[in-house]
Amino acid sequence: xxxxxxxxxxxxxxxxxxxxxxxxxxxxxxxxxxxxxxxxxxxxxxxxxxxxxxxxxxxxxxxxxxxxxxxxxxxxxxxxxxxxxxxxxxxxxxxxxxxxxxxxxxxxxxxxxxxxxxxxxxxxxxxxxxxxxxxxxxxxxxxxxxxxxxxxxxxxxxxxxxxxxxxxxxxxxxxxxxxxxxxxxxxxxxxxxxxxxxxxxxxxxxxxxxxxxxxxxxxxxxxxxxxxxxxxxxxxxxxxxxxxxxxxxxxxxxxxxxxxxxxxxxxxxxxxxxxxxxxxxxxxxxxxxxxxxxxxxxxxxxxxxxxxxxxxxxxxxxxxxxxxxxxxxxxxxxxx
Amino acid sequence: xxxxxxxxxxxxxxxxxxxxxxxxxxxxxxxxxxxxxxxxxxxxxxxxxxxxxxxxxxxxxxxxxxxxxxxxxxxxxxxxxxxxxxxxxxxxxxxxxxxxxxxxxxxxxxxxxxxxxxxxxxxxxxxxxxxxxxxxxxxxxxxxxxxxxxxxxxxxxxxxxxxxxxxxxxxxxxxxxxxxxxxxxxxxxxxxxxxxxxxxxxxxxxxxxxxxxxxxxxxxxxxxxxxxxxxxxxxxxxxxxxxxxxxxxxxxxxxxxxxxxxxxxxxxxxxxxxxxxxxxxxxxxxxxxxxxxxxxxxxxxxxxxxxxxxxxxxxxxxxxxxxxxxxxxxxxxxxxxxxxxxxxxxxxxxxxxxxxxxxxxxxxxxxxxxxxxxxxxxxxxxxxx
Numbered sequence: 001x002x003x004x005x006x007x008x009x010x011x012x013x014x015x016x017x018x019x020x021x022x023x024x025x026x027x028x029x030x031x032x033x034x035x036x037x038x039x040x041x042x043x044x045x046x047x048x049x050x051x052x053x054x055x056x057x058x059x060x061x062x063x064x065x066x067x068x069x070x071x072x073x074x075x076x077x078x079x080x081x082x083x084x085x086x087x088x089x090x091x092x093x094x095x096x097x098x099x100x101x102x103x104x105x106x107x108x109x110x111x112x113x114x115x116x117x118x119x120x121x122x123x124x125x126x127x128x129x130x131x132x133x134x135x136x137x138x139x140x141x142x143x144x145x146x147x148x149x150x151x152x153x154x155x156x157x158x159x160x161x162x163x164x165x166x167x168x169x170x171x172x173x174x175x176x177x178x179x180x181x182x183x184x185x186x187x188x189x190x191x192x193x194x195x196x197x198x199x200x201x202x203x204x205x206x207x208x209x210x211x212x213x214x215x216x217x218x219x220x221x222x223x224x225x226x227x228x229x230x231x232x233x234x235x236x237x238x239x240x241x242x243x244x245x246x247x248x249x250x251x252x253x254x255x256x257x258x259x260x261x262x263x264x265x266x267x268x269x270x271x272x273x274x275x276x277x278x279x280x281x282x283x284x285x286x287x288x289x290x291x292x293x294x295x296x297x298x299x300x301x302x303x304x305x306x307x308x309x310x311x312x313x314x315x316x317x318x319x320x321x322x323x324x325x326x327x328x329x330x331x332x333x334x335x336x
Numbered sequence: 337x338x339x340x341x342x343x344x345x346x347x348x349x350x351x352x353x354x355x356x357x358x359x360x361x362x363x364x365x366x367x368x369x370x371x372x373x374x375x376x377x378x379x380x381x382x383x384x385x386x387x388x389x390x391x392x393x394x395x396x397x398x399x400x401x402x403x404x405x406x407x408x409x410x411x412x413x414x415x416x417x418x419x420x421x422x423x424x425x426x427x428x429x430x431x432x433x434x435x436x437x438x439x440x441x442x443x444x445x446x447x448x449x450x451x452x453x454x455x456x457x458x459x460x461x462x463x464x465x466x467x468x469x470x471x472x473x474x475x476x477x478x479x480x481x482x483x484x485x486x487x488x489x490x491x492x493x494x495x496x497x498x499x500x501x502x503x504x505x506x507x508x509x510x511x512x513x514x515x516x517x518x519x520x521x522x523x524x525x526x527x528x529x530x531x532x533x534x535x536x537x538x539x540x541x542x543x544x545x546x547x548x549x550x551x552x553x554x555x556x557x558x559x560x561x562x563x564x565x566x567x568x569x570x571x572x573x574x575x576x577x578x579x580x581x582x583x584x585x586x587x588x589x590x591x592x593x594x595x596x597x598x599x600x601x602x603x604x605x606x607x608x609x610x611x612x613x614x615x616x617x618x619x620x621x622x623x624x625x626x627x628x629x630x631x632x633x634x635x636x637x638x639x640x641x642x643x644x645x646x647x648x649x650x651x652x653x654x655x656x657x658x659x660x661x662x663x664x665x666x667x668x669x670x671x672x673x674x675x676x677x678x679x680x681x682x683x684x685x686x687x688x689x690x691x692x693x694x695x696x697x698x699x700x701x702x703x704x705x706x707x708x709x710x711x712x713x714x715x716x717x718x719x720x721x
Contacts, residue, residue: 246707257574261574262571298717302718313704
């Protein structure tokens with residue numbers, strides 16, 4: 001496991017005491033940023049359970065707001081102020097914030113969250129120059145660091161996982177950190193103190209590796225209705241855009257239709273050009289074509305065209321439009 | 337020659353405007369000026385010359401001879417550079433309320449030449465509801481020398497409150513003979529070509545001129561008219577759709593090739609030498625906005641090209657229907673009469689109507705942001721003989 005993944009892992013390096021410091025969390029990985037915020041909050045409440053917590057978007061801060069928000073409260077001695085969307089901070093408040101960061105109040109924990117990107121970079125640089133108490137960078141892990149992230153998550157929940165099991169989990173769940181963390185926690189809760197092996201992970205997540213839209217189209221074109229519908233559900237659940245699915249269907253049926261009317265006896269390379277598909281697809285296209293007729297292809301293509309309109313706002317429920325498309329295409333297939 | 341020569345096949349309308357111009361002169365010289373109106377709504381089908389009519393009227397109002405077409409006032413008014421003629425057009429989706437408020441303010445000013453302050457809104461159908469509301473007061477009680485000309489495809493395209501404050505001017509679809517005469521007399525197009533272009537354009541003057549002047553446009557149209565009889569089997573439908581889509585893409589690329597690089601160059605020039613290495617403040621943002629606009633324009637060119645082709649297809653089936661029902665009207669596509677005839681004998685009027693519906697459905701789908709190739713394929717399959 002790389003050092004970078006270690007940094008991302010659930011248990012951070014020991015943080016300085018939060019009160020009287022400014023914590024800057026910058027980076028595009030929202031999940032990690034939120035986790036870092038939660039860590040500060042829990043650290044503060046460990047010191048003072050009655051501490052006030054104020055969460056605010058930077059855009060809402062006007063001149064003088066910093067002084068107001070960080071001044072001692074009537075009801076609590078300690079307080080935490082979380083300022084999100086730092087780039088939205090009005091230009092006029094920059095100086096105030098930097099001045100505060102240089103001399104933070106003793107009983108206030110200030111957390112600044114920056115969502116990454118070039119916007120507000122100057123403010124970040126100025127803040128860094130004040131010698132902040134604590135800086136967290138929440139970079140999303142590189143794809144090859146994800147198994148390490150999973151392993152660290154599992155360790156955090158006091159479990160263990162084998163290397164291949166972690167890799168399998170990443171392949172099955174995808175790259176979403178929140179989903180990965182939830183999956184790791186779930187597995188540990190269910191199986192601890194057992195070591196998580198690939199068999200256990202497979203029992204939970206088999207067959208649900210990230211679904212490609214072309215797999216859905218292929219299943220429907222092969223007439224495997226149940227498989228196609230299941231894959232469609234998974235794809236929609238994983239946030240695959242509907243237009244990718246309709247365009248996969250369109251190009252699958254388009255190739256078949258062009259293949260069907262291509263002149264006989266073409267060489268493979270010419271045929272591939274005629275059909276508009278890569279040469280390695282020809283074999284599977286020939287197989288699919290055996291159970292398709294012209295009238296079925298016509299119905300199929302028109303169903304896809306309708307679904308394409310439906311998912312672009314023509315119908316109330318895009319999911320239903322896609323399901324209907326899958327069914328129509330699968331039913332349009334007819335053996336000779 | 338006068339400014340009214342530009343109005344092709346719109347004699348009644350020109351007559352009305354001439355009377356209004358005479359009344360306007362009367363009012364300038366202290367008369368009652370009955371017959372002159374301060375707010376007009378010009379409507380007519382696309383390509384019938386709405387904005388031309390509005391400009392001609394504006395010119396005639398500014399001209400001391402009631403629209404001679406020769407003097408400085410006429411010239412500048414027609415071109416849109418006259419100080420007291422404001423032309424408002426947009427290539428964006430709508431005309432926002434801020435620009436309208438500014439317009440209302442400047443429209444209230446006294447004209448510098450002591451004649452009329454004319455504002456021509458060329459796409460009044462693109463006024464948002466707020467913008468239209470901002471206009472109401474000025475439309476109803478304009479300053480004494482202010483004239484509003486709003487142009488829209490139909491009166492239904494503007495808010496009812498705007499419509500009721502305007503005098504309506506309706507342009508008719510120019511007749512083929514009128515367009516032919518214009519092409520022959522003014523553009524010097526040979527009679528035969530002019531007659532063909534007038535017929536094929538179905539009353540759209542801009543399209544008639546393109547057809548008359550541009551060989552490639554004529555060829556493309558000929559290709560499109562070959563499609564209906566070629567749609568015999570599945571493969572032919574797919575090929576026809578793919579070809580049409582490709583032509584449209586090329587058209588889009590063509591526009592991109594001529595304009596995009598130049599616009600980027602202009603932008604770089606504005607931001608100076610440091611733009612290229614990305615150091616100029618604001619340059620990256622401006623560049624990405626420009627690129628976005630350019631890609632939108634490309635999409636629009638692709639869509640417009642496809643739409644034009646679909647209208648040509650529609651005219652073909654219209655001719656088929658005319659033969660099938662025995663209507664004694666001239667065919668739009670007389671040059672492919674044999675194809676039309678064979679299709680008319682092979683099917684019923686019913687099936688022709690269904691095909692026309694398929695073409696219309698495809699137009700709607702593409703306007704609703706459907707994937708163009710897929711929509712075309714679906715349509716071609718419906719058109720199969």
